[in-house]
Amino acid sequence: MSTQAPLNPAEIAALQFLDRQPGEWFCTQCWARGVGGDVRALHRFSMLMETTQTLAPGYEAIANGPCGTCDPKGPRGAVLKSGRSVRSRGTTVRP
Numbered sequence: 001m002s003t004q005a006p007l008n009p010a011e012i013a014a015l016q017f018l019d020r021q022p023g024e025w026f027c028t029q030c031w032a033r034g035v036g037g038d039v040r041a042l043h044r045f046s047m048l049m050e051t052t053q054t055l056a057p058g059y060e061a062i063a064n065g066p067c068g069t070c071d072p073k074g075p076r077g078a079v080l081k082s083g084r085s086v087r088s089r090g091t092t093v094r095p
Contacts, residue, residue: 010037011045015059018088025087027067034069046084061086 007015017035018026028046032039049061065085 010041013037014042014045015088018059018086019090021068022088022090024068025066025085026069027065028084028086030067030069031086043084046086049086058089059086060089 014031014035014037017031018024026034028043029039031037031046032042035042046061049059062085064083067085
């Protein structure tokens, strides 16, 4: 995703995954597992989400945020936790 290009199908699918759990935080590792996508691509996408609100409005990404999937499992479950977290604020994605 660039600041000029529209969202690609993988990015749309990743945002739609977040839409199905509005308000729930996911680290990019758990997000990639949930979507079945590449964690590196979603990590890059999460970094761009902060600066491209016009392309992905209604979503939030932060560094070292919570994860509703691996945080409840305790330290052992969070071993693979990535350094970024994302969530939907409840806005649906339009392809």
